[in-house]
Amino acid sequence: QKEVEQNSGPLSVPEGAIASLNCTYSDRGSQSFFWYRQYSGKSPELIMSIYSNGDKEDGRFTAQLNKASQYVSLLIRDSQPSDSATYLCAVNFRDRGSTLGRLYFGRGTQLTVWP
Amino acid sequence: EPEVTQTPSHQVTQMGQEVILRCVPISNHLYFYWYRQILGQKVEFLVSFYNNEISEKSEIFDDQFSVERPDGSNFTLKIRSTKLEDSAMYFCASSTSGGALTYNEQFFGPGTRLTVL
Numbered sequence: 004q005k006e007v008e009q010n011s012g013p014l015s016v017p018e019g020a021i022a023s024l025n026c027t028y029s030d031r032g033s034q035s036f037f038w039y040r041q042y043s044g045k046s047p048e049l050i051m052s053i054y055s056n057g058d059k060e061d062g063r064f065t066a067q068l069n070k071a072s073q074y075v076s077l078l079i080r081d082s083q084p085s086d087s088a089t090y091l092c093a094v095n096f097r098d099r100g101s102t103l104g105r106l107y108f109g110r111g112t113q114l115t116v117w118p
Numbered sequence: 119e120p121e122v123t124q125t126p127s128h129q130v131t132q133m134g135q136e137v138i139l140r141c142v143p144i145s146n147h148l149y150f151y152w153y154r155q156i157l158g159q160k161v162e163f164l165v166s167f168y169n170n171e172i173s174e175k176s177e178i179f180d181d182q183f184s185v186e187r188p189d190g191s192n193f194t195l196k197i198r199s200t201k202l203e204d205s206a207m208y209f210c211a212s213s214t215s216g217g218a219l220t221y222n223e224q225f226f227g228p229g230t231r232l233t234v235l
Contacts, residue, residue: 034221
């Protein structure tokens with residue numbers, strides 16, 4: 004069974020602070036890693052993808068991947084109240100013989116940014 | 119910006135009835151997926167579809183479920199005889215890449231909320 008674990012929070016940070024979200028995954032064969040943002044009652048929105056060890060930056064978001072530790076994180080700099088949402092970690096794993104991978108999701112971390 | 123669309127946004131049905139959920143993937147995407155999310159729970163993979171056939175399906179995707187691409191744009195999920203436990207948000211997703219080189223960025227539609235009474 005492939006597991007994706009996130010600290011469920013809630014995580015509460017003041018506006019302008021850095022929010023740090025963490026995720027671990029169980030399967031070393033996992034190939035690509037994603038962060039989705041999900042507002043209440045809405046669908047997951049892709050915000051970051053990362054495939055190689057190290058950091059990847061996109062605007063205020065930085066994703067970090069450490070495959071040896073099976074760990075992926077998301078940093079949100081200069082957090083804004085509009086960042087308040089649930090952040091889902093998703094891991095793509097492709098079974099042998101399968102053409103496509105499937106995403107395994109964590110339960111999500113609820114982030115609140117207060118003004 | 120192109121996006122995945124889904125209809126209806128909300129479907130209410132009686133237990134035992136058949137429902138069809140519809141999706142229009144992003145136009146240049148070739149790989150299609152259905153996921154579901156029961157209220158308060160994780161997003162769960164149901165099925166992936168490429169080149170007019172199922173690529174992979176989860177344990178959830180039993181004989182009551184089927185998928186089809188009836189024309190060049192629509193991608194449908196059919197539940198033949200709905201159960202109470204099928205009540206969930208159903209998300210369609212699509213991606214441009216698949217296979218050995220895939221990074222498989224999947225873009226989700228807004229979802230269909232299915233309520234089975």
